[in-house]
Amino acid sequence: MKIAIIGTGYVGLVSGTCFAAWGHQVACVDKNAQKIDGLVRGIVPIYEPGLDGLVERNSAVGRLSFTCNLAEAVKGASVVFIAVGTPPRAGHGDADLSFAYMAARELAPLIDDGAVVVVKSTVPVGTGDAVQKIIGSVRTAGHFSVASNPEFLREGVAIRDFMEPDRVVIGVEDERARNVLMELYDAPLEAQKTPIVVTQRRTSELIKYAANAFLATKITFINELADLCEQVGSNVGELALGMGLDKRIGTSFLNAGPGYGGSCFPKDTMALLRTAQDYGVAVRIVEETVTANEARKRRMALKVMDALGGDVEGRTIAVLGLTFKPDTDDMRDAPSVPLIETLQRFGAKIRAHDPVGMENAGHLLSEVEFFDDPYACACNAEAVVVITEWDSIRKLDLVRQKKTMRQAVLIDLRNAFEPRVAEKIGFRVSAIGRSATTQHDNTPAALPHATGHAHRGQTAGAAHLEMAGGSGGTF
Incomplete structure (x- = not known):
């Protein structure tokens, strides 16, 4: 044809x-x-x-x-x-x-x-x-x-x-x-x-918006639960596992992080809201999802500031990962942009690395020093912030990285690293959905994919199940 x-x-x-x-x-x-x-x-x-x-x-x-x-x-x-x-x-x-x-x-x-x-x-x-x-x-x-x-x-x-x-x-x-x-x-x-x-044609058109709005809501839900976990001394990874094994809920899009971005979720949720308004229909859940997600992106900058004692004036911060998700060069509505801009307004000096997204990031960000090498990016930095969980970033040698840093502070907004391992190396770790009392659990930071099930008596870490797709999106 x-x-x-x-x-x-x-x-x-x-x-x-x-x-x-x-x-x-x-x-x-x-x-x-x-x-x-x-x-x-x-x-x-x-x-x-x-x-x-x-x-x-x-x-x-x-x-x-x-x-x-x-x-x-x-x-x-x-x-x-x-x-x-x-x-x-x-x-x-x-x-x-x-x-x-x-x-x-x-x-x-x-x-x-x-x-x-x-x-x-x-x-x-x-x-x-x-x-x-x-x-x-x-x-x-x-x-x-x-x-x-x-x-x-x-x-x-x-x-x-x-x-x-x-x-x-x-x-x-x-x-x-x-x-x-x-x-x-x-x-x-x-x-x-x-x-x-x-x-029918109209139903087909609506299916796309409805699917993306639902996934955006799912991401926002687990992000808000991550905040609650940090306050009550719980672990969002184990929480997501316990939820996701319910077939009615599913494991996809239950990775807590700095908020959704990309070419579709922000655009499609707003377009669905506008359509609903044109027809006089209230879609309150989608409205709250949009509001909560935008607030979260900038609130992540406050999490970075808290990890550095509340003051980032004149301090050098290394940002690893800029695109809205791994394996793309897409910077549209990437959480890294409002986070970096907020830190800059409070006086921070930003260095950044991304495997493929730096050219596009350069069109959106100013006064950022870009590095092809993540270790060079973190050299003399007082903190390193993981925003996008590229595989190359997950595999970084933290021992090597720590040696060149001015302060060993790791703010892991994707739970890409096991806090217990990083702290043993000497990092002070701030992760997503884990309070200080739950940083030393046995749950792997990135649970490898498997099709098995958690048996009685196993921890969530032993179950080895992945909460897939937390930062992703469809076109």
């Missing part, structure tokens, strides 16, 4: 490449000539593990192409995906749909009869209706279809999420669109028995 993808951001580029890997003929189109020129030469503009190799292989065999020519891309295409950005409108909070509507207007006279136009961008309820009207103003009704097919990709594991999805959601209003999209997805996912949810 020939497919056209309008937009080569995270969703468009990953989706187009993976469709090509399934054997389809895919043309990705974008107005950014510099980006397209780079993709033609094999330069992938985003950091996503495995994507560069997949782009190279499918381009080499002729299944994947890149162009700025929309007419060329959509000619002969059975399915045309709109996968452009829908950022929040400044000062409003609702999604800016101008790029999606522009794409609809431009492709309307170019698509073949019978083509299915699929909105893959994350959009508010009713966007598909508007796209239908835009295309219908220049095309005969019944000669085209408009569908919704939201994506649920997580940055850092986007290829796996596309190839092995939990489910595929398609929203359609006619049989033609249903049949075409079922053909597109059914064959490659049949062996995996992946559920394909076929629903």
